[in-house]
Amino acid sequence: xxxxxxxxxxxxxxxxxxxxxxxxxxxxxxxxxxxxxxxxxxxxxxxxxxxxxxxxxxxxxxxxxxxxxxxxxxxxxxxxxxxxxxxxxxxxxxxxxxxxxxxxxxxxxxxxxxxxxxxxxxxxxxxxxxxxxxxxxxxxxxxxxxxxxxxxxxxxxxxxxxxxxxxxxxxxxxxxxxxxxxxxxxxxxxxxxxxxxxxxxxxxxxxxxxxxxxxxxxxxxxxxxxxxxxxxxxxxxxxxxxxxxxxxxxxxxxxxxxxxxxxxxxxxxxxxxxxxxxxxxxxxxxxxxxxxxxxxxxxxxxxxxxxxxxxxxxxx
Amino acid sequence: xxxxxxxxxxxxxxxxxxxxxxxxxxxxxxxxxxxxxxxxxxxxxxxxxxxxxxxxxxxxxxxxxxxxxxxxxxxxxxxxxxxxxxxxxxxxxxxxxxxxxxxxxxxxxxxxxxxxxxxxxxxxxxxxxxxxxxxxxxxxxxxxxxxxxxxxxxxxxxxxxxxxxxxxxxxxxxxxxxxxxxxxxxxxxxxxxxxxxxxxxxxxxxxxxxxxxxxxxxxxxxxxxxxxxxxxxxxxxxxxxxxxxxxxxxxxxxxxxxxxxxxxxxxxxxxxxxxxxxxxxxxxxxx
Amino acid sequence: xxxxxxxxxxxxxxxxxxxxxxxxxxxxxxxxxxxxxxxxxxxxxxxxxxxxxxxxxxxxxxxxxxxxxxxxxxxxxxxxxxxxxxxxxxxxxxxxxxxxxxxxxxxxxxxxxxxxxxxxxxxxxxxxxxxxxxxxxxxxxxxxxxxxxxxxxxxxxxxxxxxxxxxxxxxxxxxxxxxxxxxxxxxxxxxxxxxxxxxxxxxxxxxxxxxxxxxxxxxxxxxxxxxxxxxxxxxxxxxx
Numbered sequence: 001x002x003x004x005x006x007x008x009x010x011x012x013x014x015x016x017x018x019x020x021x022x023x024x025x026x027x028x029x030x031x032x033x034x035x036x037x038x039x040x041x042x043x044x045x046x047x048x049x050x051x052x053x054x055x056x057x058x059x060x061x062x063x064x065x066x067x068x069x070x071x072x073x074x075x076x077x078x079x080x081x082x083x084x085x086x087x088x089x090x091x092x093x094x095x096x097x098x099x100x101x102x103x104x105x106x107x108x109x110x111x112x113x114x115x116x117x118x119x120x121x122x123x124x125x126x127x128x129x130x131x132x133x134x135x136x137x138x139x140x141x142x143x144x145x146x147x148x149x150x151x152x153x154x155x156x157x158x159x160x161x162x163x164x165x166x167x168x169x170x171x172x173x174x175x176x177x178x179x180x181x182x183x184x185x186x187x188x189x190x191x192x193x194x195x196x197x198x199x200x201x202x203x204x205x206x207x208x209x210x211x212x213x214x215x216x217x218x219x220x221x222x223x224x225x226x227x228x229x230x231x232x233x234x235x236x237x238x239x240x241x242x243x244x245x246x247x248x249x250x251x252x253x254x255x256x257x258x259x260x261x262x263x264x265x266x267x268x269x270x271x272x273x274x275x276x277x278x279x280x281x282x283x284x285x286x287x288x289x290x291x292x293x294x295x296x297x298x299x300x301x302x303x304x305x306x307x308x309x310x311x312x313x314x315x316x
Numbered sequence: 317x318x319x320x321x322x323x324x325x326x327x328x329x330x331x332x333x334x335x336x337x338x339x340x341x342x343x344x345x346x347x348x349x350x351x352x353x354x355x356x357x358x359x360x361x362x363x364x365x366x367x368x369x370x371x372x373x374x375x376x377x378x379x380x381x382x383x384x385x386x387x388x389x390x391x392x393x394x395x396x397x398x399x400x401x402x403x404x405x406x407x408x409x410x411x412x413x414x415x416x417x418x419x420x421x422x423x424x425x426x427x428x429x430x431x432x433x434x435x436x437x438x439x440x441x442x443x444x445x446x447x448x449x450x451x452x453x454x455x456x457x458x459x460x461x462x463x464x465x466x467x468x469x470x471x472x473x474x475x476x477x478x479x480x481x482x483x484x485x486x487x488x489x490x491x492x493x494x495x496x497x498x499x500x501x502x503x504x505x506x507x508x509x510x511x512x513x514x515x516x517x518x519x520x521x522x523x524x525x526x527x528x529x530x531x532x533x534x535x536x537x538x539x540x541x542x543x544x545x546x547x548x549x550x551x552x553x554x555x556x557x558x559x560x561x562x563x564x565x566x567x568x569x570x571x572x573x574x575x576x577x578x579x580x581x582x583x584x585x586x587x588x589x590x591x592x593x594x595x596x597x598x599x600x601x602x603x
Numbered sequence: 604x605x606x607x608x609x610x611x612x613x614x615x616x617x618x619x620x621x622x623x624x625x626x627x628x629x630x631x632x633x634x635x636x637x638x639x640x641x642x643x644x645x646x647x648x649x650x651x652x653x654x655x656x657x658x659x660x661x662x663x664x665x666x667x668x669x670x671x672x673x674x675x676x677x678x679x680x681x682x683x684x685x686x687x688x689x690x691x692x693x694x695x696x697x698x699x700x701x702x703x704x705x706x707x708x709x710x711x712x713x714x715x716x717x718x719x720x721x722x723x724x725x726x727x728x729x730x731x732x733x734x735x736x737x738x739x740x741x742x743x744x745x746x747x748x749x750x751x752x753x754x755x756x757x758x759x760x761x762x763x764x765x766x767x768x769x770x771x772x773x774x775x776x777x778x779x780x781x782x783x784x785x786x787x788x789x790x791x792x793x794x795x796x797x798x799x800x801x802x803x804x805x806x807x808x809x810x811x812x813x814x815x816x817x818x819x820x821x822x823x824x825x826x827x828x829x830x831x832x833x834x835x836x837x838x839x840x841x842x843x
Contacts, residue, residue, distance in 0.1 A: 054410070056413055102589075102593050105593070105596060106592055106596050107596065109353050109543075109547065110547055110551075113543050113544060114588070114589060114592060116540065117585035117588050120540070120581065120585055121582060121585050121586065124581060124585075127578065128576070178716055179716065180714055180716065180719075183703065183706060183707050183710060183716070186696070186698070186703075186707075187699070187707040189698070190699055191695070191696055191697075193658065193678075193694060194694040194696065195696075196677075196679045196682065197658070197678065197682055197687070197688055197690075197694075197756075198708040198711055198755060198756070198759050199679050199682035199683045199708075199711040200679055200707070201680075202679070239540070243417065243421075246417070247414075247417065247418075250414040283429060284424070284425045284426070284427070284428025284429035284532065286425070287421055287422070287425025288422065288429050290425070291418055291422025291425050291426075292422055294414070294415075294417070294421060295400070295418045295419065295422055297418075298404065298407075298414050298418055299400060299403050299404065303408070
């Protein structure tokens with residue numbers, strides 16, 4: 001897609017979401033929209049490293065959790081939530097460099113399993129640390145609503161804040177696609193050895209993308225914590241979160257700008273909403289439905305929903 | 317000199333490791349033959365545990381249920397290959413990873429939906445006593461599960477080393493193109509290997525029901541360990557699996573005792589990272 | 604210093620366990636010339652390329668490029684110094700279009716994407732692949748894949764280009780095109796080191812031929828002298 005077309009789609013999506021937020025009074029639908037946007041950002045940041053660069057990570061929740069815990073810690077110690085956003089992102093970047101540098105020496109499945117191991121270690125450490133609330137997690141204190149506290153009375157303002165982050169992630173992704181780093185990431189995915197033969201320092205490029213992705217995931221984590229006002233290890237660092245992030249990317253289509261948002265939309269609205277109507281959360285119906293959807297997509301169109309759209313466009 | 321609980325822990329670690337080995341050998345077989353990491357491996361194990369529980373309801377104890385479950389899981393595995401994995405292999409390389417992940421989500425969701433999240437244990441456990449051997453106390457059930465796993469692993473090793481189909485599997489995992497030229501039917505062998513790999517989870521599931529309870533998410537816990545075991549030993553290496561599984565079993569049991577039960581997986585993951593950072597192809601893997 | 608050739612290899616060794624793929628390999632490549640590396644199958648030609656370019660780490664020995672020791676440097680660092688290569692078994696970026704793949708190479712010296720794209724287009728015109736610029740790498744014919752690799756290598760503006768059997772599998776017409784292309788690459792001032800089997804192709808092109816057998820150079824000189832050398836004939840045809 002050309003940049004102009006990305007801008008046009010972006011404008012439509014932003015306008016539609018803003019309108020929806022302005023006129024929808026159903027708090028459940030609004031919270032779904034919030035979750036959808038957070039997952040779109042998470043899926044997109046995962047897409048940088050696992051889609052464009054083809055290094056499949058199953059530990060992306062590490063960075064989401066970093067942001068969530070940063071917000072929780074700042075809030076309980078009377079720090080500014082905006083400072084928490086910045087600190088969470090900074091810590092996530094440092095973590096990404098520390099984790100990425102050794103892990104990107106690994107290829108294929110060895111890398112994927114290393115990401116699981118690193119995230120699991122983080123979860124175990126948090127669950128056993130008193131200052132981080134152990135397995136019980138902790139609640140954020142309720143503050144007077146407003147931009148200063150980044151807490152709001154209804155769900156709608158949260159959706160709008162998440163929408164800003166989402167727009168930033170989309171713009172960053174389009175910029176990435178049209179940058180040297182973006183080309184290098186795709187070349188690495190296609191053939192790392194051949195990429196090195198034209199001067200691509202694969203490890204440095206991957207670590208760079210990883211750090212950027214980590215920052216976005218941490219910002220998403222911070223906003224999530226501000227909205228739920230509760231943080232615990234399993235729901236922010238757990239393997240199931242990492243898997244959900246990866247599947248959002250897969251369902252939508254990896255290595256594309258609009259795949260992860262599509263996947264996030266499907267994940268939240270189709271799987272969660274429909275499941276809530278016909279069975280309720282926790283009974284497994286959402287997983288069943290979502291799993292079936294993934295199976296269908298992967299066996300019919302391995303490039304995800306975005307791939308179906310592309311094929312459809314190519315035909316017309 | 318008082319050695320404390322160390323011998324007891326080592327025995328327990330080895331018995332645990334043997335079960336890990338049985339689960340992981342299936343994973344490595346599938347990977348070796350068709351380069352597929354079956355991320356739904358744990359979910360097949362979970363199904364096998366439910367199947368064993370179900371057969372318990374009609375009076376078969378886990379040991380008697382084992383052959384039935386193994387055959388059923390073999391058939392299931394071969395069918396899943398034939399109607400699903402085969403299609404994925406024709407797609408882009410990520411399709412297999414994502415497809416088996418979808419299978420994981422689907423099977424887990426199905427189990428939760430149909431069997432609920434309740435814990436199920438067999439009603440008629442055949443072993444319940446404790447053996448005391450020179451100061452070491454071992455649950456009979458744990459011993460039976462570990463020894464059962466040992467016998468089955470030996471059988472699989474023997475099969476792969478000394479039988480005609482086993483040799484064909486090995487040929488495929490060493491050089492697919494050459495194996496094809498030698499007239500090996502790759503699709504049939506793939507289906508066979510997938511069935512065999514899943515049958516291993518069948519056997520392991522039946523043995524696990526001697527000591528564990530079945531619930532929808534149990535598969536993920538064991539599968540995580542199995543991935544670490546397989547990668548630690550080196551993807552595709554059958555001997556590496558045994559080494560990796562025993563190491564992980566020991567580290568987990570010793571770590572759980574000497575550090576803290578809640579931290580028992582910490583040394584396991586740390587061990588994996590330490591090994592692959594030094595040797596990116598795992599302990600016995602080939603580059 | 605100034606009389607040192609562009610590339611000087613001395614005593615290069617590469618061992619794979621017991622096997623010595625390279626065993627005391629020496630080579631000089633003069634700037635602006637075409638040097639051919641020939642030898643029977645398994646002589647170590649591709650290994651020599653990999654060790655010079657940095658894809659593999661030599662076990663011992665020296666590789667000096669532009670007067671600088673480069674043996675053991677990472678692959679991408681050597682590429683940045685000005686060594687580009689093609690592969691015996693083509694290694695294209697299958698999922699990228701032709702122009703995108705060449706842009707990846709062009710970005711090495713031109714970090715701005717628009718400039719890199721323009722340069723990639725120019726190189727594609729040079730190798731005669733411009734009409735197929737939007738096709739995916741995987742959908743090209745073998746001959747076009749080889750052109751694509753060549754374009755990708757050239758787009759990095761190398762001082763030295765290593766060509767591994769660029770003629771293999773080409774039809775006679777395609778071969779003639781390739782020879783023309785090689786001449787125009789030389790005319791751009793790029794030094795060429797190539798591995799080639801087809802002696803007839805090399806005879807008029809090469810300034811110098813180095814013959815490799817069992818990991819050692821057994822001859823270095825003009826192509827005509829190589830064709831007449833009894834050691835070379837023996838290495839190729841085996842003992843009578």
